[in-house]
Amino acid sequence: MSNTQGTTPTAQKAPGADIKSTRAKIADFISDNGALVGLLVLCVAMFIATPDFLTPNNLLNVGIQASVVAILAFGQTFVIVTAGIDLSVGSVAALSAMVAAFTGQSWGMPPLVALLFGLLTGLGAGMLSGAATAYGKLPPFIATLAMLSIARGLTLVVSNGIPIPTPSVVTWLGGSVGPIPMPVVVLVVMGAIGWFILNRLSIGRAMYAVGGNLEAARLSGIPVKRVLVTVYALSGIFAAVAGLVLSGRLASAQPQAATGYELDALAAVVIGGASLAGGVGRISGTLIGALVLAVIRNGLNLLNVSAFWQQVIIGLVIAVAVGIDVLRRKRA
Amino acid sequence: MSDQPILILDHVTKRFGPITVVDDVTVNVHKGKIQVLLGENGAGKSTLINMVAGVHEPSSGQIIVDGAPTRIPDTKASEALGIATIHQELQLVSSLSIAENILMGRLPQRFGLVDKGEMYRLATEALTTVGLHVDPRMPAGALGIARQQLVEIAKALSLKARLLILDEPTASLTKHEIEHLFGVISQLRSEGVGMVFISHHLDEIAAIGDSVTVIRDGKFVAEVPATTPEPDLVRLMVGRSIDEQFPRRATPPQQPLLRVQGLTRKGSFTDVSFEVRAGEVLGIAGLVGAGRTEVVRAIAGADPYDTGTVTVEGKPLPKGRIAAAIAAGVGLVPEDRKAFGLVLGASVEDNLGYATLMSSARYGLVDRRGQAERASAVAKRLAVRMRSLGQRVGALSGGNQQKVVLGRWISAGSRVLILDEPTRGVDVGAKVEIYQLMNEITAAGGAVVMVSSELPEVLGMSDRILVMSDGRVAGVLAAADADQRTVMSLAVKEVESDRV
Structure with missing residues (x-):
């Protein structure tokens, strides 16, 4: 259908283009910033429904609620940009937090060293998934599905199924400094790091090339395998940070922490405008996606909507957000 | 009946x-x-x-x-x-x-x-x-x-x-x-x-x-x-006439730039040897399936090979290492630009810069100024028709897309350009521009290897023509001695003698 119509869009612009272009511009803005527009509409709707929504306290609450999923989703963004998927982030978050708690508690490591162990755990798990994908030729879905199970299993092995108190520095990450909640600070820092990697590092730009057309990237001399290992390693580190924040908030590492969070992280990335087909995705979009999810949960809580219905509504939001995205791509 | x-x-x-x-x-x-x-x-x-x-x-x-x-x-x-x-x-x-x-x-x-x-x-x-x-x-x-x-x-x-x-x-x-x-x-x-x-x-x-x-x-x-x-x-x-669509300006060939010796990959090509000098265009002709694409991809490091050597300016290239080939000055414009050449969803600037993205980075940071300057210089030199450097490359015409793939190697300073079907799906105007670019490259001391199924193009633009058949070199002709019949009979005859 598109082969014979290739020239028509430009040709159509000639007559009566003025009315059309204004409307088209608005449509363009909405579809280009669909997630942001959606988030603003949601906030206004929540404010109208319940004025409690727009209090500083509640907004900080939204930030805290968004933080863990957002950090996971930042890591996931690298992977999605390369046309991959990381299903293991929830489990890796739990394992990393557990390792930090375990090394601090049982091995008596200093808190900062324990934290480092946690981060290295995430890095290692991510590198393994990346190597399995890049060198072992496993599809990312399978490699990270395996890691999901392995990491969760190891979490249970390490903890023996029992929560472990977190080292002091991790607990501090879950607390607040003055009025500012630390999870929100970590969220901002990790977002900035993610943005910097994707936009300023050559390997970040290479991620877009690999996701857009792996073979073209390879033939241009881009080290595709290194890029792939890197994105999963980053996803692992970001998952570790998310896991540390989550355990810090609870002051203990839970064996079943962050179960199912990989799907929230995926939803945030996709709502943020990234394409599972690869080559597209922004940290800012992912942040908005995570905030959309958090605002919906928060608002529905304030409105006393049951948790069961919340799931239904979040599902609809994902479908609508991605539907808009698909329509936009068709037009482009 | x-x-x-x-x-x-x-x-x-x-x-x-x-x-x-x-x-x-x-x-x-x-x-x-x-x-x-x-x-x-x-x-x-x-x-x-x-x-x-x-x-x-x-x-x-x-x-x-x-x-x-x-x-x-x-x-x-x-x-x-x-x-x-x-x-x-x-x-x-x-x-x-x-x-x-x-x-x-x-x-x-x-x-x-x-x-x-x-x-x-x-x-x-x-x-x-x-x-x-x-x-x-x-x-x-x-x-x-x-x-x-x-x-x-x-x-x-x-x-x-x-x-x-x-x-x-x-x-x-x-x-x-x-x-x-x-x-x-x-x-x-x-x-x-x-x-x-x-x-x-x-x-x-x-x-x-x-x-x-x-x-x-x-x-x-x-x-x-x-x-x-x-x-x-x-x-x-x-039998069609070669008209003036092929503006080849021959330059006297100089020292050898690319030398391929005994290149063999089981089931694809056997004992392929040739040499391309600075200032020279070597055309590679043959039927589809004769192994032309396989050979040039192996030279560029895109695919492995079993035996043989590839040397650029006397230095051997490691097997199957694209980055090494690029560093030695080899650039491959692959046969299907949409599948292998371009990231269609990315901008013209990004696509022009992929070959230099990693090599020009310092401390892992993108050389943003340099990448932008190189892209705009090359786009201007190749007269890429686009709205801006930020335009999606997928929105360009076939000819302009091809110029972007070529431009990537110009930008990377490649001296040995390997063009696989460089004018397929390209309009006549852009075709001539691509031929002019080949002239410029050879005039500047570069070498071009052109695989093409269009015989008039091979005859019109090459200085020498290597004909492949069934994975082997069936013959090498000087452009002056070659015509469509001599090339075609080399491409076809060899197959016959193997088969009948």
């Missing part, structure tokens, strides 16, 4: 957008006769048969079946008319049994279940008609290509096909398999089945054909008896 043809393609034309692929071609197919379609790659043969197979409908002209003008909107309609097409890429489902493949969509049933006994009986019957004695319960994928082809023919016959279209059926068969296939075809001819036979191999035409329709550039050239001598067929197939 009545003289009314089973099928007439009556002055058919097929356009895709502004491009006319088949232009006013007439073909008659008679009962019990084998009509050969002869033409170069891209001459429009496949589009012609696709019109009969129900894949495309003609833009003008008509298809006449048994004397009545007929529309063939889809493959079902084609089947219903008793037309069966054996495509080059076989259509069998390799995991299903031979019987299920033959009877697909019409499995015999009893009490709502598949009647296996009947299914195998029918399949065996069909297989006998093509002289194939295999167990119909075997998965189709367990058969070799030749036997899979026979299964497809058996399937066509069991559908009561009266007109069989064979698209290069011998392309991947051995001599012995071809003999068997020809035996089956001759048998079918004597039973009154009409056939359209597409082949590159001139020797096969006399062996099996009755009459030959020659097409060139989508146009009807001639219809001649199959007994026409081969040199005449070659001339009809390729």
